[in-house]
Amino acid sequence: MLADVNVLLKLDPQDAFDQWLALPGEWVEPPNIRRGGESGVKRVLTASGAVLYCKQQVAHTYYSLRYPLGYPTAMRERDVLQACTALKVTVPKVVYAHCRKVAGVWQALLVTEALEGFSSLEECYARGDEQVWGEALHQRVLQELGACIARFNRGRWQHGCLRMKHIFVRVQGEDVEVALLDLEKSRQRFTVGQAARHDIEQLKRRSSWSDSQWQAFIYGYEAAFGSAFKGLR
Structure with a gap:
C-alpha cells in the first residue's frame, strides 16, 4: 500500500x-x-x-x-x-x-x-566528487556551506552534531545548494556566539579541508553572518 x-x-x-x-x-x-x-x-x-x-x-x-x-x-x-x-x-x-x-x-x-537530488558530503567525498567538481567549484560548495551555517547560527540555533553525513549538497552545473539534515539534537542558545562557536569547533575537528578550502568556508560564513566572527579563523 x-x-x-x-x-x-x-x-x-x-x-x-x-x-x-x-x-x-x-x-x-x-x-x-x-x-x-x-x-x-x-x-x-x-x-x-x-x-x-x-x-x-x-x-x-x-x-x-x-x-x-x-x-x-x-x-x-x-x-x-x-x-x-x-x-x-x-x-x-x-x-x-x-x-x-x-x-x-x-x-x-x-x-x-526527501531532499531530491542531494547527497551528503560524506557520500560526495567517498565517490570522489570533489575531483570531478575541480577545486574552484569545491570551494564554492564550501562557501555555500559557510553561508548556510551562518544563517542557521544567526537565529541562535546550534546544530549540535555537524558531521559530513548531516551536510547535504546539490551541485547542478555551476549551481550549488546546501541543506542540513538530522536536526534532532539542535537547540537554541542564549547567544549567537554560543551557537556559532559550538558548530564551528565541531566542523574544525571533523573536516579534513585544506587551508584554502577552510578559508572558502570562512568567506561564505562571514559574508552571510555580516561581519568577521572571532575564533573562526
Whole structure:
C-alpha cells in the first residue's frame, strides 16, 4: 500500500497517527535503543512517486526547562525544521508531525520529504566528487556551506552534531545548494556566539579541508553572518 498523502493530511492528526505508522517501507535506520527509548527511520513511497522519511519513536525524549518530565525529540526536530524556513536554511519539508502518550509512554512520528537530488558530503567525498567538481567549484560548495551555517547560527540555533553525513549538497552545473539534515539534537542558545562557536569547533575537528578550502568556508560564513566572527579563523 502506497501512502496517499492527500488523504492522510485531510484526517485529524490524531486519527492519522496509526495510519502513518502502519505504512510499509524500508528501514534506513533500524529502530535502536538510546535516550531511554527507541527510534528508527523508514523510507516510504507515496502514490505520486515521491519519497518520504518517517521517523518513529517510543519513549525517545529530551528534557528542558519547558519539558522537565521529558518530550519527544522528534517534536523538537519538527520545531527546528519549521524555524529554518524563516532563516532561509534548506532542510527537509515537514509533511506530518504528531505525538501522543499511550499508557504513560510517549510515541512520536515525524514525516519529512526527501531532499531530491542531494547527497551528503560524506557520500560526495567517498565517490570522489570533489575531483570531478575541480577545486574552484569545491570551494564554492564550501562557501555555500559557510553561508548556510551562518544563517542557521544567526537565529541562535546550534546544530549540535555537524558531521559530513548531516551536510547535504546539490551541485547542478555551476549551481550549488546546501541543506542540513538530522536536526534532532539542535537547540537554541542564549547567544549567537554560543551557537556559532559550538558548530564551528565541531566542523574544525571533523573536516579534513585544506587551508584554502577552510578559508572558502570562512568567506561564505562571514559574508552571510555580516561581519568577521572571532575564533573562526
